[in-house]
Amino acid sequence: MSSSSSNYYCALLKHCCEVRNHIQAKKLHCHIFKTLRIPETFLLNNLISTYGKLGNIVYAQRVFDQMPEPNLFSWNSVLSTYSKAGKISEMQAVFNRMPSRDVVSWNSLISGYASISIVNSVKTYNLMLREGSNNLTRITFSTMLILASSRGCVNLGRQIHVHIVKFGFQSYVFVGSPLVDMYSKTGFISDARKAFEEIPEKNVVMFNTMLTGLLRFGMIGDSRQFFYDMKEKDSISWTTMITGLTQNGLNKEAIDLFRKMRLETLEMDQYTFGSVLTACGGLLALQEGKQVHAYIIRTDYKDNIFVGSALVDMYCKCKSIRSAETVFKRMAFKNVVSWTAMLVGYGQNGYSEEAVKVFCDMQKDGVKPDDFTLGSVISSCANLASMEEGAQFHGRALATGLLSFITVSNALVTLYGKCGSIEDSHRLFNEMSVRDEVSWTALVSGYAKFGKAHETIRLFESMLAYGLKPDEITFIGVLSACSRAGLVEKGKQIFQSMIEEYRIVPILDHYSCMIDLYSRAGKLEEARNFINQMPFCPDAIGWATLLSSCRFYGNMEIGKWAAESLLELEPHNTASFILLSSIYAAKGNWEEVAKLRKGMRDKGLRKEQGCSWIKYKNTVHIFSADDRSNPFSDQIYSELEKLNYKMLKEGYVPDMNSVLHDVEDSEKIKMLNHHSERLAIAFGLIFIPPNLPIRVVKNLRVCGDCHNATKYISKITQREILVRDAARFHLFKDGTCSCGDFW
Structure with a gap:
């Protein structure tokens, strides 16, 4: 058979690999043995490699076994097949039977062990060292560095670094990039920089690896300088920098850099678009997001599932829920990320019922939810106070094993707390093998909502004893509990610790809790003094809280002040009229009640109907x-x-x-x-x-x-x-x- 025929068959086999066509590969196999009496070893080696890449180990081994004179490449091909497939014992058996071995054989063995056992990979590497330096190549060192990096084994990485220098591989860029990456991923950025500087000739891959390391450590100033000092930048450099800025909250700078990248007419990929859309969402920059969307439509990424999901997320964060729906409906293909983006968007924008419907549609579409999706839909049930549906999702979490994920457990603790089943909430909390700040906050908030002030405070103190740091939501829960139990001094103490010990700047909700604390306890003068010392005016909730307590305690003077302040803030809020009317009605002053009602009619206001x-x-x-x-x-x-x-x-x-x-x-x-x-x-x-x-x-x-x-x-x-x-x-x-x- 001529070599041209072999090349023709090899080209066809390569095409089978590219299109993942198992059936065509088998047909070619059959045709080769029907038409050729003795196929060349070169062609049979390609056939083994094809079956290996297609994951058909049985046929790869069968071709190998039928070979009259397998050469070293044949042995390496079948060895490599077992190494991708993770068939460790078979891989080791083939390696042991090999009449001779080269560096490819050793590297295949190391790669095969890498996904299963770091110990065996290191043992194999040490055997290579004993065999002599001729066995070592840049691929060997690169593989071992990637292994050390993925397992966080910096000491192993340092040993490999010593060998790299000893055997003269330190100048190779192919080795230098994983070396820099290993040091930065294991937390040694200064060593990464030193390794980077010691490589005499660097390519853009090396620069990108170093840039990624600096960004990983949040070294924005150094990253920015390093990026602009790079003489040669490619699309990956720009995308890496944009992504790093976004991940560090510098969304405006990320958008500006995206604009500069466009001016450079560099090719953009799904990660570029995904990062800049995340930046737009983080800034609530709807117009900029629309501009990016318009640009995407003119590219090959308009139907990309990753980009489509990022667009849905951006529009949802910018509260343009209808635009998000339009993008979502037009997506030809959707994965769990796409569905979750739409579901979470509905939930965050107050469309909890739609979020639950999306989850049901997702299941009909055959997409399996992950822990984040299930946690999100349970959160929507919590917002709807729909315990029946939430309990069904609880059952699904048990059946699928997703209950073990903390995102799902936390959502269920919140659900039962918001639905008034605090015992179920606490039971779930106790059953959790791992708890974080969100878990504790969910339970604290649940007890606070239930008015169980002393239990809330005990939980809060237990949370602190476990060394967990409360956030602003935790403090809202515990302060509201203090207010409902009349624990004024305790509430004041917790409020001060929030500012001084935990360095949390109070928001309106915290101030409203404190106004409520003083007001409910009848300390209306202290409430007034507290308001006067606030850095900003209370919102409508704060004024209404004070006014409600003035009604309860019959304090006309502070009640008028609170009512006038509420009217000034929200002229069309009926609460000031209603609550002030209550104060007058309690004192039998029906004339003033009538005046207030007339004032409401003149303004065209109506009391919100209770239902x-x-x-x-x-x-x-x-x-x-x-x-x-x-x-x-x-x-x-x-x-x-x-x-x-x-x-x-x-x-x-x-x-x-x-x-x-x-x-x-x-x-x-x-x-x-x-x-x-x-x-x-x-x-x-x-x-x-x-x-x-x-x-x-x-x-x-x-x-x-x-x-x-x-x-x-x-x-x-x-x-x-x-x-x-x-x-x-x-x-x-x-x-x-x-x-x-x-x-």
């Missing part, structure tokens, strides 16, 4: 005060009549101050009895099985009279009633509430 809802058999039933639209209204109102009669016998006294209308007491009692949460509770008593708690959600804070009435209802019916209002959870049981009547 409550309860879920039953996958249907949400919504109620407003005096609502008779529910198909079961007759039964509901009949149930309320019976309850009211039993409550009065037990000693219930209606709180007339909760009604802001100048009407007869009998009419006030009727109005109180038909508040939205009572209608929802009555519905629950009728339809929710006795062994299950009744779960009600309300959009506003529960009024004092309904809070008192629900305690009586829980005692009379012997039912657990969980009410989640705008401020917190209330678990009513046996005539008491978990908040201790302090909310």
